[in-house]
Amino acid sequence: MSDVQLKGADRTVLVHLDSFNLTEREEPEEFKELAFSAGAEIVSFVSIGRTQPTARYLIGSGKAQELRELVAEQQADLVIFNLSLTPSQERNLERTLDCRVVDRVGLILDIFAQRAQTYEGKLQVELAQLEHISTRLVRSRTDLSRQQGGIGLRGPGETQLETDRRLLRVRMRQIKARLEKVRNQRELARRSRKRAEIPAVSLVGYTNAGKSTLFNAMTSATVYAADKLFATLDPTVRKIQVPDIGPITLVDTVGFIRHLPHKLVEAFRATLEESASADLLLHLVDAQAVERDEQIKQVNQVLKEIGAEQVPVLEVYNKVDLLESVKPHIQRNEQGKPHRVWLSAQTGQGIELLLQAVSELLAEDLFVAQVQLPHDLARLRARFFALSAVQQESHTEQGESCLSVRIPLIDLKRALSDEGVDYEEFVQRYVQQ
Ligand SMILES: Nc1nc2c(ncn2[C@@H]2O[C@H](COP(=O)(O)OP(=O)(O)OP(=O)(O)O)[C@@H](O)[C@H]2O)c(=O)[nH]1
Ligand SMILES: [Mg+2]
Numbered sequence: 001m002s003d004v005q006l007k008g009a010d011r012t013v014l015v016h017l018d019s020f021n022l023t024e025r026e027e028p029e030e031f032k033e034l035a036f037s038a039g040a041e042i043v044s045f046v047s048i049g050r051t052q053p054t055a056r057y058l059i060g061s062g063k064a065q066e067l068r069e070l071v072a073e074q075q076a077d078l079v080i081f082n083l084s085l086t087p088s089q090e091r092n093l094e095r096t097l098d099c100r101v102v103d104r105v106g107l108i109l110d111i112f113a114q115r116a117q118t119y120e121g122k123l124q125v126e127l128a129q130l131e132h133i134s135t136r137l138v139r140s141r142t143d144l145s146r147q148q149g150g151i152g153l154r155g156p157g158e159t160q161l162e163t164d165r166r167l168l169r170v171r172m173r174q175i176k177a178r179l180e181k182v183r184n185q186r187e188l189a190r191r192s193r194k195r196a197e198i199p200a201v202s203l204v205g206y207t208n209a210g211k212s213t214l215f216n217a218m219t220s221a222t223v224y225a226a227d228k229l230f231a232t233l234d235p236t237v238r239k240i241q242v243p244d245i246g247p248i249t250l251v252d253t254v255g256f257i258r259h260l261p262h263k264l265v266e267a268f269r270a271t272l273e274e275s276a277s278a279d280l281l282l283h284l285v286d287a288q289a290v291e292r293d294e295q296i297k298q299v300n301q302v303l304k305e306i307g308a309e310q311v312p313v314l315e316v317y318n319k320v321d322l323l324e325s326v327k328p329h330i331q332r333n334e335q336g337k338p339h340r341v342w343l344s345a346q347t348g349q350g351i352e353l354l355l356q357a358v359s360e361l362l363a364e365d366l367f368v369a370q371v372q373l374p375h376d377l378a379r380l381r382a383r384f385f386a387l388s389a390v391q392q393e394s395h396t397e398q399g400e401s402c403l404s405v406r407i408p409l410i411d412l413k414r415a416l417s418d419e420g421v422d423y424e425e426f427v428q429r430y431v432q433q
Contacts, residue, residue, distance in 0.1 A: 010078040010100075012040035013071055017059065017083055018050040026104075027291065031082045033208075034104075038111045043074045057096070058089050064096050071097050080107055087136040105132060118236065120182045121254070127175045134168050137161060190277065198239070199248045199362050199410060202275040204303065205284030206295035207255030210318040214284060214345035215252040218354075244359050245410065251278070256299050276308040280361055282354075287317035287326070287342065314357055315340040321347050330357050337361070365409040370432040373401045377430070383415045402432075 014035055016028050028047065035042055046067065048059060057064045058081070071079060078100045085093070085103040093101040102110070109129050116122045190200075203211045219238045236252040253275060275281060281303070285296055303309055320326045321344040328350025331340040338357035343350025373381050381401050384390050389407035396402060407415075416423055 010040050011043045011074065011076045012078045012080060013044045013046060013067070013074060013076045014040075014042055015046045015048065015059075015067065015079060015081045017048045017081065019083060026082055030291070034107055034111065035080055038107055038114070040078065040080065043076055044070060046070065056089065056092050058083065058085055058093075064093065068097050071099055078102065080104075090136065120179065120186075123175050123179050123182070127172060127179070130168055130172050130175070134165070134172075137164050137168075186274070190274065199245065199279040200251065200277070201248050201280045201282060201358060201362075202251040202253060202278035203282050203284055204253050204272075204275055204299060204308075205255065205316075206286065206289075206299055209255070209284040209286045209289075209295075210345045211255065211284050212252055214282075214316070214318065214351075215250060217345050217348055217351055218250060242355055242359050242362065245362050245408075246414070248358075248362070251275070256302050272302070272306045273308075275303070276306050276311065278308075278311055280358065281308065281311050281313045282316050282358075283313050284316045284318055286319055288319050288322045312361060314338060314361060316354060317342045318345050320344045320350065328353055337364070362410060363408040367409045367412045368406045369404075371403045371405050371430050372396065372432055373403065373430055375400065377419070377421070380415060380419050380421065383419070387411055387415065 012035060014031060016026075016031055019026065028045070032042065032045065048063060051060060051063075054060055059067075067079065070076075076099055079093070079097055079102075081101070081103045083103065084105055085101070090101050090103060109125065109132055112121075112125045113129065116125045203215055205211050215236070215238075219240055238250050239247050240250050242248050251274060253272060283296075283299060283303075285292060289295060303311075303313075317340060320328055320342050326342055328343045329341075330338050330353050331342070333339045338360055341350065341354045341357050343354055345351070381403065384403060384405055384407065387407060389405050389411070390403050391406055392404040394402045405412075413423055416426055
């Protein structure tokens with residue numbers, strides 16, 4: 001992994017190239033932030049305008065020589081490019097510049113490696129790193145291989161390169177198998193939550209918007225429900241109480257970033273896809289980010305890609321503490337439905353407004369119908385009364401209860417599930433059309 005991992009406070013030269021592909025443009029600021037997040041000490045920032053890409057170095061060889069001088073002068077250990085380099089460009093640059101070279105994919109992989117906290121996240125990042133490395137294994141080490149003495153792993157007559165490749169493949173297979181297992185467990189847990197009709201709310205948003213801060217604020221600001229069911233799950237899923245709704249699961253997700261390297265999109269797809277089955281998405285936005293609108297667009301794009309565009313979204317504009325003229329508040333659309341909440345996850349101001357908005361949105365799906373209940377569902381009848389869901393009651397000649405019911409779908413489903421009645425069956429047998 002040493003290929004891609006940055007050491008803390010590497011003396012780093014950043015090379016920012018205007019992309020040759022216009023849709024891939026990246027702001028210098030974001031590039032600097034990325035490098036900074038990885039722990040690089042930036043000693044120099046080089047901006048190179050759009051030139052014809054070359055096969056050898058990506059940049060022209062004159063530019064490469066200039067860089068070489070800069071690297072020597074600054075005693076830099078590392079040069080990071082903001083675009084993707086081919087393995088051979090990376091190698092050529094390392095030879096010419098005489099220091100390590102990392103491209104944007106390597107940089108983001110490094111950040112992910114530092115940040116990955118969960119078992120699954122770590123596996124995903126390692127897999128992506130191995131895939132990245134596997135394209136960068138080179139023949140130059142071959143000569144050394146036979147003298148190095150195997151550790152009992154090397155097959156007869158195998159070169160180092162073949163051994164490396166084989167070991168990589170073995171490790172990658174192993175990781176894939178483990179990931180498969182974790183994902184199956186997660187799928188099972190998700191289904192059991194669905195069966196229990198606990199609404200799932202997922203936090204999504206551009207990196208650094210404040211998702212984890214909000215997640216922590218929401219999980220500590222509210223009472224924990226019994227957490228047992230998810231004890232073995234990813235710790236970024238928590239059960240919290242929402243007023244008038246009851247328990248919900250809150251899911252923190254990996255941050256989005258423009259042009260997330262393809263390998264990482266693949267690696268994290270499974271985690272993100274969970275958002276697609278959520279009942280509500282909280283799209284967290286850094287309200288004071290200069291590129292706010294662009295970031296919102298990027299997130300919406302990813303949501304579309306993972307098939308989450310059908311899920312209702314509540315926008316959460318975070319960091320109002322940094323805005324002078326905005327106080328925490330709920331913004332509503334023409335139907336009076338909350339569509340944006342302004343708050344500060346850090347100071348906690350506005351979190352109660354968020355919970356209220358979430359509560360309103362989740363409660364929105366109301367069940368309104370005439371229901372005729374047989375005697376053996378007397379407990380359900382009592383439950384409807386207890387929930388103040390009954391607007392009128394009359395009785396049939398046989399003494400069966402006819403109720404006019406108005407109740408949030410969620411509450412209805414929970415009541416039915418407690419009484420062991422299937423929702424579809426309930427609708428077919430007892431609801432009067
Ligand atoms: N001033 C201010 N800073 C905040 C607020 N919320 C979060 N932050 C800061 O913003 C930074 C990013 O917060 P995180 O919660 O890690 O953001 P995230 O969305 O989880 O980021 P990723 O996990 O990288 O996607 C941290 O330095 C937080 O302290 C807020 O309401 N006000
Ligand atoms: Mg986070």
